[in-house]
Each structure stands twice: as structure tokens, then as C-alpha cells.
Amino acid sequence: MDINEIHAILLEEFGEAAVGAAPHDCIDPWIQVAAESIVDVATFVRDDERMRFDHLNDLCGCDYFEPDEKKAKKFDHEPHVEVVYHLSSMSLIHRMKLKVSVPRWKDNAEGSLPEVPSVSSVWAIADWHERECYDLVGIHFTGHPNLRRILCPEDWEGHALRKDYEMPLDYHGIRNR
Amino acid sequence: MSMQIEDPRIVEFDVQTDEMLVNMGPQHPSTHGVLRLLLRTDGEIVHECTPHIGYLHRCAEKIGENLATPQWIPYTDRMDYLAAMNMNLGFALAVEKLIGMEVNQKALHLRVFIAELGRIASHLVGMGAYGLDLGTFSPFLYAFREREVILDFFEEVCGARLTCSYLTVGGATHDLPEEIEIPDGLAALLKIDKGQRAPFFEVIETFLQWLEKRIKEEIKIEEGK
Numbered sequence: 001m002d003i004n005e006i007h008a009i010l011l012e013e014f015g016e017a018a019v020g021a022a023p024h025d026c027i028d029p030w031i032q033v034a035a036e037s038i039v040d041v042a043t044f045v046r047d048d049e050r051m052r053f054d055h056l057n058d059l060c061g062c063d064y065f066e067p068d069e070k071k072a073k074k075f076d077h078e079p080h081v082e083v084v085y086h087l088s089s090m091s092l093i094h095r096m097k098l099k100v101s102v103p104r105w106k107d108n109a110e111g112s113l114p115e116v117p118s119v120s121s122v123w124a125i126a127d128w129h130e131r132e133c134y135d136l137v138g139i140h141f142t143g144h145p146n147l148r149r150i151l152c153p154e155d156w157e158g159h160a161l162r163k164d165y166e167m168p169l170d171y172h173g174i175r176n177r
Numbered sequence: 178m179s180m181q182i183e184d185p186r187i188v189e190f191d192v193q194t195d196e197m198l199v200n201m202g203p204q205h206p207s208t209h210g211v212l213r214l215l216l217r218t219d220g221e222i223v224h225e226c227t228p229h230i231g232y233l234h235r236c237a238e239k240i241g242e243n244l245a246t247p248q249w250i251p252y253t254d255r256m257d258y259l260a261a262m263n264m265n266l267g268f269a270l271a272v273e274k275l276i277g278m279e280v281n282q283k284a285l286h287l288r289v290f291i292a293e294l295g296r297i298a299s300h301l302v303g304m305g306a307y308g309l310d311l312g313t314f315s316p317f318l319y320a321f322r323e324r325e326v327i328l329d330f331f332e333e334v335c336g337a338r339l340t341c342s343y344l345t346v347g348g349a350t351h352d353l354p355e356e357i358e359i360p361d362g363l364a365a366l367l368k369i370d371k372g373q374r375a376p377f378f379e380v381i382e383t384f385l386q387w388l389e390k391r392i393k394e395e396i397k398i399e400e401g402k
Contacts, residue, residue, distance in 0.1 A: 027274060136238070151234040160239055 001094050003029045006051060013044060030084070030097035035116050038085075038100050039143075042122040045087065045096070053096060056119075057086040059129035061137030065104060065163040079104050081139060083116055102139070104162075118144035136161040196224070203232040209306065246272055247345055254340035260299035262291050262331070265344040272346045284348030291334070291344065294381075297388075298327040322362065326384055329360030333377070353377055363387075 003023045010019045010031065018041065020032030033041050045053045062082045066075035085098040102114040113134075118141035120127040130141040131150040138159030141147055148154060158165050167176050202213040211232040217225035237252045253268040254261040266288055273280060280288075305320030328338040333354055335343040343349055357377050363384055364371045375383075 027277070149231075151231040153231070160236070 001051060001092065003031065003096060006045075006096055007031050009048070009050065010041065010044070014041060028097060030099045033098050033100050035100050035102050038098070039117045039119060039122065041098065042085070042119045045098075046122055051094075051096075052089045052091050053087040055088050055090050056123035056125050056129070057088050057095075058084075059086070059119075059126055059133060060084050061133040061139050061161070063104070063137060063161060063163050067164040081114060081137060083133065083139060085119070106140075113138050113140040115140045115142050117142050118147075120144055135159065138162055195219070203229075207310070250345050251340065251342045254342055257299070258339055259302050260295045261339060261341045262295035262344055263299070265342060266292050269344055269346045278347060280348055287349055287353060288344055291349075294327050294330060298324045301327075322366075323388065325362045326360055326366070329362060330357075330381065330384075333357040333360075 007019070007023045014037060018034045018037035023029040023031050045051045060083070062084060064077040064082065065079045066072040080101045081104055082099055082101045085100075086095070087098065088095045100116055102116055104114065106112040106114050116139055118126065118130055120130060120141075121143070127145065128150060130144055131147060133139055134141060134144075134147055135149040135151050136159055149156060152160065156171075157168055169175070169177055196217060196219050199216040199218055200213065201216055202208050203211045205212075208214070213229040213232055215227040215229065216223050235255065237249075237256070240252065241249045250265055250268065253264040256264045272278075301320040301324040305317040308314075308316040308320075331341055331343075332338050335341050335350065337343075354377050356374055357380060359367075359369070359371075359373050359375055359380055361371050363380070364373070366387060367383065
């Protein structure tokens with residue numbers, strides 16, 4: 001199924017507030033989804049007869065931010081973080097990407113993580129993917145059954161794939177830099 | 178907890194056991210790598226298992242942020258060191274898609290060819306080690322014997338056996354060799370003298386034909402003929 005057809009169905013079902021106006025025109029087109037309606041959209045695309053996206057290939061986070069002030073002027077993205085859902089259908093053999101973008105920090109308060117509802121109830125594999133995304137990109141998945149760090153130690157500070165991340169000088173007496 | 182067993186021939190051992198927290202790994206021979214499992218056991222029954230997979234994480238993404246794209250190719254070798262060529266290919270394809278690069282036909286054919294060899298080598302280890310887990314040792318040795326030949330080919334192609342870094346963005350680092358010395362392992366399998374030279378593709382074809390024959394033999398044994 002073509003991404004434009006999928007987008008038309010989603011638009012009809014959820015309206016423009018939940019689904020972006022049009023799929024983005026690029027090499028890999030994606031559909032923008034509002035953070036609060038991602039669980040509904042995910043459940044819909046999984047269960048709908050025409051789409052049947054029964055497989056979550058990957059869920060990853062991405063930080064759009066340029067820490068260098070000189071380069072920041074040329075940086076043509078509004079600072080934000082994104083969660084990307086790579087979906088495919090085993091039965092109908094087609095693929096799609098969904099994206100959710102949220103501000104870098106919740107309520108602009110540095111250190112409080114932005115919130116995205118968890119889709120681990122829709123695709124069980126999202127459990128670990130969301131833990132990784134939380135660990136490295138710093139996105140809080142609300143409603144996740146077990147949101148702990150998965151790759152870094154549990155007492156690690158910061159989220160390593162944020163662009164303004166700085167490695168701590170010292171970890172339990174081990175010099176890092 | 179005592180179980181009621183109706184069959185009187187089975188003697189019930191009512192051994193009192195306590196719950197125990199066991200750290201399995203991160204360095205444990207049966208985990209095939211660095212995996213730590215936190216087990217809550219009661220006698221022989223595992224009640225809870227918490228996997229800690231972080232010991233295997235090598236921060237490749239973070240390192241990649243500060244490197245030029247071709248510099249990251251050697252890191253893709255380490256993503257799956259049993260099929261390093263295929264990992265190179267995956268990354269190269271992604272970059273080519275992003276920058277809209279078209280790769281010439283020769284390089285595309287070369288890549289299919291190399292990636293297939295890598296796949297065979299990787300599957301040999303996979304199936305061999307699977308047998309090892311089930312308690313049979315011989316298939317593992319046979320699988321490694323065949324894999325050795327493929328690694329010899331890789332050595333002739335790019336100089337490395339495990340971390341090849343051969344397929345890169347835009348094609349491959351250099352062309353395939355015209356003529357190679359038949360690997361000692363293959364010479365032993367074919368029962369010919371060591372040290373002979375032959376055109377590269379001829380050697381590969383001989384090896385694949387030999388492999389095909391072996392697979393057919395195997396199927397015959399399975400079918401009981």
C-alpha cells in the first residue's frame with residue numbers, strides 16, 4: 001500500500017490534529033503523528049484489514065539540535081527530539097514510517113524529559129526499544145511497564161545521544177576524560 | 178513446594194531448597210558473548226530472569242557522531258564479526274540511499290557475490306554453534322572447516338579474515354583478484370596438491386560445487402537412502 005493511501009485513511013480516521021497534513025516528500029516518506037494520539041494510531045494501523053502493520057522493525061530516537069552557536073545559525077531545524085517508528089507488514093508486505101516529535105525538554109525546563117506514550121502494549125518488542133530510546137536519547141515513555149536503562153548502568157547520568165551531552169568526568173572513581 | 182505425582186514408580190524427592198539470586202555472566206561460556214542474566218532460582222526451577230545486555234554495548238553510535246562516514250566502516254565490521262562483509266554492505270547501502278549515489282553494475286555484482294559468501298560463512302557458524310548448544314560437537318568442527326575456506330577467500334580479496342572493511346560507500350575498496358593460490362584448506366578438501374594457482378572465480382566455483390555435493394549427500398542421509 002502506498003504511503004499516500006495510508007495517509008488518506010489515517011486522516012479520515014483521526015483528523016488533522018492527530019495526523020500531519022501530508023506525508024513528507026523525501027527519499028523515505030513518513031507520516032507525522034501527534035504524541036498524544038500515537039497509541040491510537042499504532043493500534044489502528046496494526047489491526048486495520050488494509051494495513052496490518054504487525055511488525056515493528058525498529059523504534060529509534062533522534063535529537064535535532066546544534067550545540068555549537070556558530071553552526072546553529074545554519075541549522076535549519078527547530079530544536080526538538082523525534083521518535084521514529086519503522087513498521088512493516090508481514091502479511092501484506094509493505095512498509096511505513098511514523099514520526100512523533102516533541103520538545104527537547106518538557107515545559108522547557110532543562111533536565112525534565114519529554115513524554116511520549118508507550119506503544120509497548122501494541123507491539124511487545126517496543127518494550128526494549130523504548131528502554132534503549134529512553135537510555136540514550138532521553139525520552140520518557142509514559143505507561144511503559146519497566147522503563148529502566150538498558151545499555152548504560154542504572155546510575156549513569158545524562159542521555160548519551162543528546163547532542164549537548166557531556167561525558168561525566170568521573171564514574172565511581174574511574175576517570176572518563 | 179512439594180508436587181504430587183500419581184505414578185508410584187516415580188520417587189518423590191522432597192528436598193528443601195531456598196530461593197537464590199544467581200548472577201549468570203557476563204563472562205559465561207554458554208552465553209555466546211557478554212550477556213548477564215540475573216536469575217531467581219529455587220532448586221532447579223528458574224522463577225525470574227532479568228537480562229542485562231549493556232555489557233555488549235560499545236557506544237559505536239556516539240563514536241560515529243565525530244567521524245567522517247568512510248571512517249565508520251571499520252566499526253560496522255564489529256557489529257557482526259561473523260558476517261563483517263554484510264554489515265559493511267548494510268551501512269554502505271544506507272549512506273548511498275541518503276546521498277542519492279548510484280553504484281556501477283560491476284560493484285553491485287561484486288557485492289552480491291561477496292555478501293553471499295559472507296552469509297554462508299555466518300550461517301555455518303550459526304548452525305554449528307546451535308549444534309554445540311544441543312550437545313553435539315562434531316557438526317561445529319565440520320562447519321568451521323568449510324568456513325575456513327571462505328575466510329581464506331576473504332583474505333585473498335581484502336587482506337583481512339574477520340574485520341574486512343571491504344565493501345564501502347560507492348562500491349568496494351578495490352577489485353577482486355584475477356588469480357589466487359588455492360587455499361590449503363580447500364586443497365585438502367579436494368585432495369589436490371597444495372600451492373597451485375588458479376583463476377579466482379574458478380576456485381570459488383569449485384568450492385561451491387563441492388559444498389553443493391556435500392549438502393546433497395547430507396539430504397540423502399536424512400532421507401535414509
